[in-house]
Structures are given as structure tokens and as C-alpha cells.
Amino acid sequence: MPPILLAVDKTYPKGLMWFRRDLRVDDNAALYHALRACRQVVCVFVFDRAILDDLPRTDRRVEFIRESLVELASELHALGGGLIVRHAVAEDEIATLARDLEVQAVFANRDDEPEALARDAKVLGGLANGGVSFHTYKDQAIFDRDELLTKAGQPYTVFGPYRRAWMAKVDDFYLKAYPVRNHADALVAPPTDHRSAVPSLADIGFEKSNLGELEMPTGSRGGVALFEHFFDRIDRYHETRNFPAVRGPSYLGVHLRFGTVSVRQMASVAHQLALQGDEGASTWLGELIWRDFFFQVLTHHPGVGEGKSFRPEYDRIQWHHGKHADALFKAWCEGRTGYPLVDAAMLQINQSGYMHNRLRMVVASFLCKDLGLDWRRGERYFAVHLNDFELSSNNGNWQWASSSGCDAQPYFRIFNPVTQSERFDPEGKFIRRYLPQLAKLPNARIHAPWTAAPLELEAADVRLGDNYPAPIVDHAVAREHTLERYAVVREGPREPRGNKKKKAGA
Template identity: 35%
Template sequence: MAKDAPRPVIVWFRDDLRLADHPALHEAAATGAPLVCVYVFDEQSAQLRPPLARPLGAASRWWLAQSLRALSSSLQTRGAALILRRGPAADSIAELARQLDAAAVHWNEIEIAPYRAVADDLAEALSIAGIAHHRHHGDLLAAPAAIRTKEGRGLRVFTPFWRRVLSLGDPPQLLQAPARLHILPDVPSDDLASWQLEPTAPDWAGGLRDTWSVGEDAARDKLHSFLEGLPGYSTGRDRPDREATSRLSPHLRFGEISPRQVWFAARFAAAERPAVAADVDKFLSELGWREFCRHLLVDHPDLAARNLQPAFDDFPWTGDDTALHAWQRGRTGYPIVDAGMRELWHSGVMHNRVRMVVASFLVKHLLIDWRLGEAWFWDTLVDADPGSNPANWQWVAGCGADAAPYFRVFNPVLQGEKFDPNGDYVRRWVPELASMPAKFIHQPWSATPVELAATGVTLGGNYPAPIVEHKAGRARALAAYAKLRQR
């Protein structure tokens, strides 16, 4: 670099794969210095800090590859490039900064313990090298430090937590994506294909490709179309047979859209159309649940490994591998459960109501440790979030924050009949039952042999009989929970 040339500034992209409302990129671009935009695929740092961090699951790896391509394309339209590196992020960024004689490194903070630990390591290395670093806030609506008890702890009940967030008012205003970026040319980059994020043999990602458009533009379009169809969301969101939810969760997970963007777009919709105000409030409370789960990680970074309520450490989980495998493959004999698990396998996502049903079935009907279900979701969900995934599983199991009461055991038949009354969701994902009348589709075993024959269903043949009887499973679960309470 020529002596008179301005020193470059590095922007470290993390789980914030977007250009709009990106504080680190915004501030770095405002310096006028040439930019180096970098993403580091870091699996090694996670291995150094178990159980606080885990490598991405297979479905999330697929999403990451598509998201990086989309971000690279967006940068190219602004005259920039995305530099890819692999290895420990702190070491990789610090080394690059020294090689380029960078003036500063900017990044957005991710409020998760192992993410912060890596950022702390980088900050220390840059300070030693005499390179400035700037940490920005853009991952959450509210900083965890702003939502604490008098004793300095985070809140563990959602309703008062969300009230506190709402009392803070609107988050900082949105930042526009830079129209043009001044870059430092000829910085070496890895080839994305060399990271092998996508499956090849076998290529099981066909369903993901059919289901999703990935990237910042897709996230923005999805938010817009969802808000256009918002009326009725507060009740329709529980219906898996309808397209009533936002499906923004994977876009939020990888930061293709920020929670602030969602917040302001929803608030604008409510101001423009007062009739949807209740639907907006419900939708924003779902965004608030994501926030709540992320805040839990501040005090409980091992949320995916340890019961939030220690009393559950002695819970008598079973080790039924056969039942676990049947659940994973959507072969439990309960149509709403099987439909959800097959939707997950095909599309990398599952309707939120059905997630609660299938999770309850695993931990209560089958008495299988919630951590095994959480691990399966971590590998198969494209929206597997380090906060929401374990927090939701602990909520269902009864061992988490603001958890469901132990005596709440979802009846999969009644849940199906209430939220998929015509059986359309089941028919889509369990084609063996496509000809089953609505009155039998959620409990095919109640049909007579003649009625079953007319629909082509053979229980125990082309569709399994229930692997556990509901009343017996519920009674066993309640007995186990009652003993735990007695202890």
C-alpha cells in the first residue's frame, strides 16, 4: 500500500448478513476509507468452549451458504466484495488487520456468551497491535443491561420482561444501506464451495431449495407480503393448514433482516391500518419472545445443555431409541405429530403450534430427554437459534423460564382436530392418509376396518399404529412429574 493511501477499515460480518440497518457497516462506510468486508467461518472457537457453542447443524449450514451468496451479490452491486476466511475468527480477523495495516475493525455485537468471548479475544488482539476496534449494537431491540432486576439479574418471566422492553419506547432509528462502497481491491478470499456447507452425496436439500428464497431481499419481501396479509394473524397463527405466519425466523436467525426493521415495519402497519393493531401487538410479542430467549442466554449460556430449573436434573427420562427414531422420522402413529416431523425434514421449518405438539409428545408421552429433541431440531431447522431453540424445548419440558405447567400434556388428537380441522395439513405431509375423512384423519385407529380399507390405510402397514396410547402416556408423564415435585 502506498504511503499516502488511506488505511483500510475492516467490517466483520457475523450473524448479520445484510447491508441495511447494519451499524458496523454504516459507521465504517462513513469514514470514507477503503473497506474490507469479511465473513469468517469459525467452527474451531465453538469447539474450544463446549457446551456454550456448537457447530451449525446441517440445515443451517445449507442456509448459510445461500445467505453468503446473497450478501456477496448485494455487495457487488455497490462495488464491494465479500472476503471469506475459515478458522478461529479472532485470529483470522486480527491477522488480516495486521497484514493490511488496517486503521480499525468494526463489528456488530451478538449477545451470546461464546460470540462475546470471541469478540473479546479479537478486541484484545487488536489492542495489542495498536488497531482500533468498534463494537456496535444491532442484534436486539434492547440491550440486556437495560432489562435487569434490582439484583442485576435478567428476568425469567416473559410478560414483565416484554413490558420492560415496551416501556423503553422505539429502538434506534433504522440505518440505510450504503449506496456505494469504497473497497480495498485484491484481498485474497476462500472459495465458498471449499467449505462444503451444502450436501452433495446424497443431496438431501431439494426440499429446502423448493421452500425458501434466501437473503436480505427475500427477507424484506417476505416481511412486506406478511404485513399486507396481517388481518387475522392473532388467531390464524395457530393454524398449520394456513399460510398465516411470517416465516421470518430463519432470516432473523442469520441477520438478513434486523429485529428493528421488523419492529418499525409492524408499527407503521398499525399506524396506517388501526384495525390490525391487535394483530401487530401479537406479532411483535412473538418478536419479543425471540428477544426474551436471547436475554436468557446472557445469564444462562449453557441453556442447551443444562436444565434452567435444577430440580429437573433427577428427572427419570427413558432411553427409548426406537421411539426416538420413530419420532424423528414422523412414524409415531399420531398424524399431527408425524406431519410436523415430515414438514421439518422436507422444508427445514415447522409451524410453531405443531412444534409445541411434537415437543410435548417427545418429552411427555415418550419421556425422552428434551435435549435429544433440541439436538434434532438444531440439526434440521434452518432457523435453529441458540436462544429460542433450547428455551422453547425447556419451556415445553417444564424445566425452563416461564415454563408450561407440568400437568399440561398436549393431546395430539385434540390439537389436530382444533387447529387442522379439515386435515389439510396432515394430508399434505402424510400422503398415506390423503383419502382419510376429516372425522378420522387425526385418529385413524378409530375408523372401522371397512372404513380403513376404503381409504387404503393399513395400520401397522403403510401407516403405523400409535407407538404409545395417549391416556397411558399422559398418566406416566404426570406420575413422573408428581414424583419430581415431591422430591
């Protein structure tokens, strides 16, 4: 069940609202409950060193958070409050702040990633020692934890039935926004000795990235502007979403990740349009449902977040290791595989922190099923580089691509990077954007430059092995090796080709 609304009886004299991955005022579940339950509410955000200390010093996500906090602080100030910002270990700092501010309760929105749950358990203990209560609420999903189970009371492991159950259960009750501003009079500014501006990146040990050069507005205003732009073309989403050279996606992933937009408001709009027969909105709503699905998979099967395959038999697969495997992985990371669509996609993520959803599937399949490398290596790379990284979705999608996850594609379904390129970037526009050295190749050759005649290559100034690499693997050969590698899952080791014994009587 969704959280029961607290009566406006001002249970606590003072409360602390702890912002985390919910950097907005409007339709914020924990903030709403804090304002209703407390006569005074002070707000805080902690740049958690337990997370930040291991990140590269130039990280677009940290800059995105910092810029979004500036807007959040300004908005809270306009409502009579303010925002304390700390750079510390959150599990220690929250208890310290609660004591210093003399609050009786701390409010936060749930985060069900394993490390976040472990952190919150420690925070709960620290607060309890001081007699302070800790309340958490659902805010990043429409349904989470045990809200959507099978008739047998078990979590879903197949998306189709999960989506049908999701659609059957969802209604205005689950999609209704929390009217935060109706109760904003409880917001108070932090005490004088706790007031300060949002720290600069340098103050917390980071450097500016190229975030300002990208089309990625920050904060809740930026998220709302993106959604309004997407709303004008959502009816075509089902037709445009697979083409990386077309403005088809919503580009809202990073805003959903850090809660600068409300998933309830996004889903409500899409749901209403879907009920009216809007196929594009229905398709996009399906993406939000996938996100809920992966949240509940991680909740009920936390081992997947620790590197275990959802389907244990897939952990028997023998992936390539050693120096040659490392060289293949490095080429994949740097966009030097010799397959233009794969390379352009990897350059996209390296340069912007974003990768088109279709291309995420293509490059993941290529890593696992063309290069024979462990999907966990790709998962970790995405975790560092994706602006919209969420453990549940990232893990779910990588396990989907490697066939090791729940409701994953069959192991024998292997994306052909050339035909994917021909189908979804037919004119090579996306490839040319990231691989200008291939720009002069004709459309028929840009997807597989090695098939071009020497004169075509010369005319396009393409020198394979020089300004663009030759393919590092042969897809057809790699496909056969993959089928042999995956055979251990259901059949045990496959006998080498050409050595099969003839059947008796043959």
C-alpha cells in the same frame, strides 16, 4: 443504552467490517459505525470451520448463507466495495486479515451465544496483540444484555412483565434504522490479492440441498419480499398463526437468524400497526419480544445453553434411557409415532428444515410428556435440522415445553396430540400433505386412525402396522406416567397408584 453514534471524524484510516449473522447492507449497525469511523472499510465473511466442520455435509443453512453472500457481495460491489470470503477458523483468520490489510479496527455485530462470546474474546486478544481495536454493536435484538431490567435491577424471568416493560421503553430511538448508504463512500474493494468470488458449496466441503425447491428465498431481497407478502396479511396473523395448513406465519425466522432482514425495521412496522389497534401486528410483535426475552435469558443464565434446566429442580426428573428409549426417539425423529399430527410435523422439518410454531410445541410436548424422553434430545435434533435455529429461542422453547424453563407451562399441562390435531388441522389438510397414505381417511378419523372401523381402514387403504404405524404409546396412560415422573419436582417421588394407605379414621 443503545450504542452512541460515533462522530464522523474518521478516527481510523482503515477498518475491517466482519459480517457474521447480519448478511445485509441496509440498517446494519456495525457497518454503519465502521463507515462513520473509518476513511476506508474493507468487508469480510468467514465460513467458520469451528462451526461448519461438525455439520452434516448437506445443510440448508450453509447453502442459505452462501446464496445470501452472493447477493451481499454484489451489493457491496455496486457501492464501491467488495467482500472477502474465507473458509477458516474465524478466531485465527480475523487477526491474520487485520494484519495483512493493515487495519486499525475491526467492527462486528454482537452475538451473545456462549461459544460466540468465547470466540470473540479470543479474537479481541489476538487483535489487541497487534494493536488493533475491536468494536461490537447490538443488531439482532431491540433490547439485549442489561438494557431491560426490573426495578430491582434484575433480569426478567417472566414474559408478561418483560413484554410490558419492553412496550413501555421502546420508541423511535430504539427502532430507528441506521442510514448506511449515506456513508457508503468509505467502502473500498479488497486488495487484488484478496479478491475472489464467493466459494461454491463444494469449495467449502458441502453439497447442494433441496433449498432451491423450497419456498424460502435467500438474501436481503428475499427477506424483504417475504415481509412485504406477510405485511398484506399481518392483520390476520392472530387468527391464522396456529393453523399449519394455512399461510399464516411470516416465514421470516431464517432471515432473522442470519440477519438478511433487520429486526429493527420489522419491529418498527409491527409496533406502528399495533399502536393503531392492529391485533395481528400486536400478536406478531409479541413473537419478536419473545425472541428478545430468550436472548436476555441466555445472556444472564448461560448455563441453559449448556444443557442445564433454568429451574434446577427439574433436573431431578428421571427420563427414559436405554434401547427402548432410543427406539422411541428414532420413531419420533422419523415421523413414525402413530400420531398423524406429530408425524406430519416431523416429516415437515426433515424435508424442509422448517416446522410450524404450533407444531413445535406439539412435538416437543409429545417427546417429553408422552414418550418420557429428555427434552435435551429434542433440542439437539432441532439444532441440527432447523433452518432458523437460534440457541436462545430453541432452548427457551424446549424448556418451556418441558416445564423446566422460565415462565414455562405448568408440568401438568400436557398437549393431547389428537385434540391438537382436531383443533388446528380440522380437515386434515396438513396431515394429508405429509402423510398421503392417510389421505383417504375421513376427517373424523384422520387425527386418530386407530379409532377407525376395520371397513373404514380398508376403504382408505390404511394398514396399521404396515403402511402407517399404530400408536407407540397410549396418550392417556402416558399422561399418568408423566404426572408421576414430574411429581419429584415439588413433592418427591409419588407413591405408586393403588398403594396409597388409607387415612386414619377412614
